[in-house]
Amino acid sequence: MASARENQDNMATLHLLVQQVSRSFYEPKYIVVMDQLARHPVIKDDDLAGRIGLQAKELNKLTAVLVNDKLVKVYRRNELKEGALRAVGRQYYYIDYKHFCDVVKWRVAQMRELIDKDLRNELDTKGYICPQCGTSYASLDVDRLLDMATGTFLCEICRTEVVDNENAESLKGSQDRMQRFNKAMTWIREGLRKSEEMVLPAFDVHAWVQANTTEAEKQAMDAGDGLMIAGGGPAFEDRIGVVMSIDKDEATRKAEREQEAAAKRSQNQMPSWHTKSTISGDLTALGIAQANALEKESANSHILDSLASSSKTLSSLSGDTETKPNIGSAMASTSFEAPVDVKPVIDERQADCKFCQWSQVGC
Ligand SMILES: [Zn+2]
Secondary structure, eight states, rough: OOOOOHHHHHHHHHHHHHHHHHHHSSSSHHHHHHHHHHSSOEHHHHHHHHHHOOOOHHHHHHHHHHTTSSSSSEEEEEEOOOOSSEEEEEEEEEEEEEHHHHHHHHHHHHHHHHHHHHHHHHHOOOEEEOOOOOOOOGGHHHHHHTTTTTTBBBOOTTTOOOOOTTTTTHHHHHHHHHHHHHHHHHHHHHHHHHHHHSSOOOOOOHHHHHHHHHHHHHHHEEEEETHHHHHHHOOOOGGGHHEEEEEEOOOHHHHHHHHHHHHHHHOOOOOOHHHOOOOTTOOHHHHHHHHHHHHHHHHHHHHHHHHHHHHHHHHHHHHHHHHSSHHHHHHHEEEEEEHHHHHHHHHHHHHTTTTTTOSSSSO
């Protein structure tokens, strides 16, 4: 069994290998993605996009290449997004180091084979050169150079024995390519060699996502995702948090509604010389009508409030059948009484008496 220290060293080696591979074969944008993946065991798509400052769509283009190259693995799962009605497919990206090492080994071998093949071809056709006068001969010309007496190939001009032409341009190029390749691969080969000595534990991404999303889901619920109620299941305790989040939503909605109404009112407001007599200061016919409208509007908002709070109570009551006290319903019931009483009074006054419409005193 490997010690923790050994594991740490192994992971450092593997991270270094990932960095070297990405820097050897990929553009900077891919390097950034690979570095992030090397730093975390698993990253969710939107988290990764946020970390490297890209839109999800752009990130998908990059990861598609890496996934296609088999360096990165992807785990797909349908999840309920915060505030969404239906589940959407989410991706979790990770590096399976065993798979990663195998892929890199295979690719390095393939590249080496390709360069080697070129080199062999060129060695075969490299021809001969005279060391004395420097005349070069193609491989097909050597039959002319064969000296029957000695059994050697002699230069046509100075009769010196020719040698393999190691300096042919193409051959130089290929040898150079092979050298550069070997040099560039030094560290990667070293990393791969070290990885062969390691016992890489199998990585269970499904278990990781399961273990880590319960945490994330809890956070999402605390932040106010009422839809998780439909999922039910093990996290029942969290549902109290969900009810409270509905309260909060209702409050914001109410504030928005009031703001909208205020904006409308200020738009519709008549200039004071229309609504009030400029001489006596009393309300004119227009002023009276406006006062009525204002009163009616405030009555409407009270009705809306009371409706909202009663539905809130209903939902929180039906949502929680436990005997546990519910903060959400308690809050709702306290705000339930007051506004309902106001409504009929205003309506009666408006219906019955012209005077009471704007007077605070009843008839
Ligand atoms: Zn010669």
